[in-house]
Amino acid sequence: MAAWKNILNFIKAFKNEHFLKTGLYLVFAFVLFFAMYSNIRPEKLELKLYANAEKTIVSPGTIADPFQTEEKRRDAVEQVKDTYSLKKDYAQNQVDLIDALFKAFNEVDIKLQEQAIAEDDSDNTEESSTEAQGQVIPQASFSEKMALLNEKLPDEVKIHQDLSRATLEALFNATPEQRIVARDHAVTAVNTIMSNRVEIKEIEAARENVDTELRFMNVNDPVKKATIEICKNAIIPNVVFDKEATEAKKQAAMDAVEPVYILQGEIIVKEGDVINSEAYRKLDLAGLLANKDTNSPFIGLSLFILLLLSAVYFYFRDDKSQDVRYLMIYVLTCSITIVLMKIISLFQKMNYSEIGYVVPVAMGAILIKLLINERLAILASMILAVCGSIIFNGGISSTFNFAIGIYFLIGCISGVLFLGKHNQRSKILQAGTLVGMINVVLVLAIILLKNGNILSLDSTPFFIMALLSGIVSAVLAIGLMPFFEAGFGILSTMRLIELSNPNHPLLRKILTETPGTYHHSVMVANLSDAACEAIGANGLLARVGAYYHDIGKTRRPQFFIENQMNRDNPHDKISPQLSKTIIISHATDGAEMLRQYKIPREIVDIAEQHHGTTLLKYFFHKASENNDNEIDESEFRYPGPKAQTKETAIIGIADSVEAAVRSMTNPSPQKIESIVKNIINDRLQDGQLDECDITMKELDIISKSFCETMQGIFHSRIEYPEMTKQKVKEA
Incomplete structure (x- = not known):
C-alpha cells in the first residue's frame, strides 16, 4: 500500500x-x-617504459610542461653573470684616511714640542720659550712617536700599521710644509685613480699609476717615497659584488623564459619508437597512462x-x-x-x-x-x-x-x-x-x-x-x-497556413451553408490580423482563428442575422429565453465541432472565448419588457471563459466592431471611431479583458488599427452617370 x-x-x-x-x-x-x-576523455594506454610504441601517440590538448620550463629557467639563470657595482664613496673614504694620517703626524709634532717646553730647565722667559717652540725636536725616540701617533689616530684608522718604518720616519722628520704638500698630492692621486673602476684583478695596475700621478711632487726623496707608499696602500678595489642586482637579473632572466607546453596534436612518440624516460614523462603529464586517472x-x-x-x-x-x-x-x-x-x-x-x-x-x-x-x-x-x-x-x-x-x-x-x-x-x-x-x-x-x-x-x-x-x-x-504537431499539439506557422486554406472541410462548410457568416469571418480576420501585427501579437493565428470563430453558427444558420437574406427573422416567433439559448450555443457548438475535427487548441479557445461572458443586451431587454418579474442578467450572458490571450480579445472586439459598423446606414470616419471606442470601453467596464495581458496602450493602438481598416472598407464611392439616369427613369 x-x-x-x-x-x-x-x-x-x-x-x-x-x-x-x-x-x-x-x-x-x-x-x-x-x-x-x-x-574528450583521455585515452588510457597500457604503456611501459623503454617498450616500443604500438602506434603514434599525440597530445590530446595543450598541456604545460613544468619540468622543461624549470630546465629552461635554470639555463637562463646560469647564463646571468654576477653584477659588480662601482662604490664611489670608497674613494672619499680613503681620502679621509690619508687626511687623518697627515693630521695625526702634525699633532704628534705639536705634542712633542709641548713636552719639550714643559721639561726645559731654562728660564721661563718669553724669549726663551719662543725659541724653544721654533726648534725641531729630535730627542724623542721612534717608539715614543709611534705611541703618540697611535693615540691620535682613531681605532678605525689603521692605515699607518701597513706602512714601513722608513716611511713613518720620513713623515716624522718632515716639516709641516712638506707634509702639506705630500698630503695634497696624495689626496689628488688617490681620488683620481679611484674615480675609475678598480677591480681586484686590476689593483696592482692601479697602484702602479701612483708613480705617474706623483712624479711632479716637489719634496725630498724620503717624503716622496713615503707619499707613494701611502697612496699605494690607500688604493683598494672599489668594484664589489652586488648581490641584490645579481638576484634581480636572475629573476628577470627567469621571468623572461616562456612556459614550455606540450602542444595539442604534438607527437609524443611515434609508432615503433622506444618510449624513453622523457616520452614516458610527457605521456604521464598528458594523462595518457593507464595508471594516471x-x-x-x-x-x-x-x-x-x-x-x-x-x-x-x-x-x-x-x-x-x-x-x-x-x-x-x-x-x-x-x-x-x-x-x-x-x-x-x-x-x-x-x-x-x-x-x-x-x-x-x-x-x-x-x-x-x-x-x-x-x-x-x-x-x-x-x-x-x-x-x-x-x-x-x-x-x-x-x-x-x-x-x-x-x-x-x-x-x-x-x-x-x-x-x-x-x-x-x-x-x-x-x-x-x-x-x-x-x-x-x-x-x-x-x-x-x-x-x-x-x-x-x-x-x-x-x-x-x-x-x-x-x-x-x-x-x-x-x-x-x-x-x-500531432504529438505536442503545436500550432506552427505551417499548420496555420494549412488551416487557412479555403478547401478545408470546415471552411467550405461555412462558405456553403452560412455565406453571410463566412463574409463576416473574413472581415473579422482582416481587422484582427492588422490589429495583432500593430501590437506585436500573432497576426496569422488571429486571422485563422477568426475564420473558424463562428463555425458553431452552421448548426442553426437561419437564427443569425447575417444569414437571413430574403427570409423572416425566426427570433420574432420564439421567446427571448430560447433565442438566447440558440445564440449562446454557437460558441460551445463551435468549440465542440473544432475538437471533433482535431483543430489545434488555440483555435478552439478562440471559438469558445471570443464572446467571453458578455451580455446579450437585445434579448435581455426584450425579456425584461415581456416579463413583469425581474430577469437575472447572468442567464443572458455567454458562459465564457473570458479571453485568455491578446489574439482572442482582439477577435472578440473585432467581431462586435464589424457587426456594429455593418449595421450602420452611412458609416463615416467619425461614427466608426466613436463606435470602436464605445465597444472597447464597454468590454473594459464589463471586465472582459481582465484575464489577458493586454495593456491600455495596446488597446489604443488596436482602436486606431480598427478605424483605419474599417474606413478602408467603407470608403465613399462615386455615383456613375448611367446609374443616376436609371434611377431618374425608375422615378
Whole structure:
C-alpha cells in the first residue's frame, strides 16, 4: 500500500510543471554529456617504459610542461653573470684616511714640542720659550712617536700599521710644509685613480699609476717615497659584488623564459619508437597512462554543459516559452540532432575523417524555427555547432574541431534566415537547397584556408556531402513536422497556413451553408490580423482563428442575422429565453465541432472565448419588457471563459466592431471611431479583458488599427452617370 502511494506521489510530482522542466533539463544534460564525453576523455594506454610504441601517440590538448620550463629557467639563470657595482664613496673614504694620517703626524709634532717646553730647565722667559717652540725636536725616540701617533689616530684608522718604518720616519722628520704638500698630492692621486673602476684583478695596475700621478711632487726623496707608499696602500678595489642586482637579473632572466607546453596534436612518440624516460614523462603529464586517472575532463565538460543549459534556461523565460511543450520540443529536437551527429561520428574510425560534413544539422534549427521561434533557433544553432565541434574532434588529437563547428553554425543560421516567414513545405525544401549551396561554399573556403587542392578527386566527396546535408535537413524537417504537431499539439506557422486554406472541410462548410457568416469571418480576420501585427501579437493565428470563430453558427444558420437574406427573422416567433439559448450555443457548438475535427487548441479557445461572458443586451431587454418579474442578467450572458490571450480579445472586439459598423446606414470616419471606442470601453467596464495581458496602450493602438481598416472598407464611392439616369427613369 505504501509503495502504491509512493508511485501516486511520484506521478503527481511528475505532472508538476517545474518538476517536468527540471527533468527535461536533466535529460538534455545527460544526452549532451554522454554524446561528448567519449570525445574528450583521455585515452588510457597500457604503456611501459623503454617498450616500443604500438602506434603514434599525440597530445590530446595543450598541456604545460613544468619540468622543461624549470630546465629552461635554470639555463637562463646560469647564463646571468654576477653584477659588480662601482662604490664611489670608497674613494672619499680613503681620502679621509690619508687626511687623518697627515693630521695625526702634525699633532704628534705639536705634542712633542709641548713636552719639550714643559721639561726645559731654562728660564721661563718669553724669549726663551719662543725659541724653544721654533726648534725641531729630535730627542724623542721612534717608539715614543709611534705611541703618540697611535693615540691620535682613531681605532678605525689603521692605515699607518701597513706602512714601513722608513716611511713613518720620513713623515716624522718632515716639516709641516712638506707634509702639506705630500698630503695634497696624495689626496689628488688617490681620488683620481679611484674615480675609475678598480677591480681586484686590476689593483696592482692601479697602484702602479701612483708613480705617474706623483712624479711632479716637489719634496725630498724620503717624503716622496713615503707619499707613494701611502697612496699605494690607500688604493683598494672599489668594484664589489652586488648581490641584490645579481638576484634581480636572475629573476628577470627567469621571468623572461616562456612556459614550455606540450602542444595539442604534438607527437609524443611515434609508432615503433622506444618510449624513453622523457616520452614516458610527457605521456604521464598528458594523462595518457593507464595508471594516471584524472577527473579534469569530466569536470570541464560538466561546467561546459552547465553553461549551455543556463543559456537555454534564460532564453525560455519569455512568455511563449513558459509552455512546457516548447521546452520538450526544444530538448527533443536538439537531442535527436546530437544523437544523429554521434552516430555519424562513429564512421570516423573507419577512415572517414571528414564524415561530419554530411550531418543534416540544419534540421534541428529549421524545426525549432518552425515550431517555436527564430530566437530559440539561433540559440540551437550555436549549441549544435559547439557540440558538433567536440563530437567531430578527431579523437584525442584535439578538443574542438573549429572548422566543422563553423560549418555547422553557418549552415544552421542560413537555414533559419532563408526560411524567413515563408513556412510552406516548398519553401522549406528551397531553404534546404540554399543551405546545401552555402555548405558547398563553406567547404570550398575551408579547403582553400588549409591550402588544399580543390581540383583533386579527394575534395569531390566533401562537396557532395555538403550539398546533401542541406537537402536532407529540409527533407527530415518536413517529415518530422507532423509528428511534432500531432504529438505536442503545436500550432506552427505551417499548420496555420494549412488551416487557412479555403478547401478545408470546415471552411467550405461555412462558405456553403452560412455565406453571410463566412463574409463576416473574413472581415473579422482582416481587422484582427492588422490589429495583432500593430501590437506585436500573432497576426496569422488571429486571422485563422477568426475564420473558424463562428463555425458553431452552421448548426442553426437561419437564427443569425447575417444569414437571413430574403427570409423572416425566426427570433420574432420564439421567446427571448430560447433565442438566447440558440445564440449562446454557437460558441460551445463551435468549440465542440473544432475538437471533433482535431483543430489545434488555440483555435478552439478562440471559438469558445471570443464572446467571453458578455451580455446579450437585445434579448435581455426584450425579456425584461415581456416579463413583469425581474430577469437575472447572468442567464443572458455567454458562459465564457473570458479571453485568455491578446489574439482572442482582439477577435472578440473585432467581431462586435464589424457587426456594429455593418449595421450602420452611412458609416463615416467619425461614427466608426466613436463606435470602436464605445465597444472597447464597454468590454473594459464589463471586465472582459481582465484575464489577458493586454495593456491600455495596446488597446489604443488596436482602436486606431480598427478605424483605419474599417474606413478602408467603407470608403465613399462615386455615383456613375448611367446609374443616376436609371434611377431618374425608375422615378
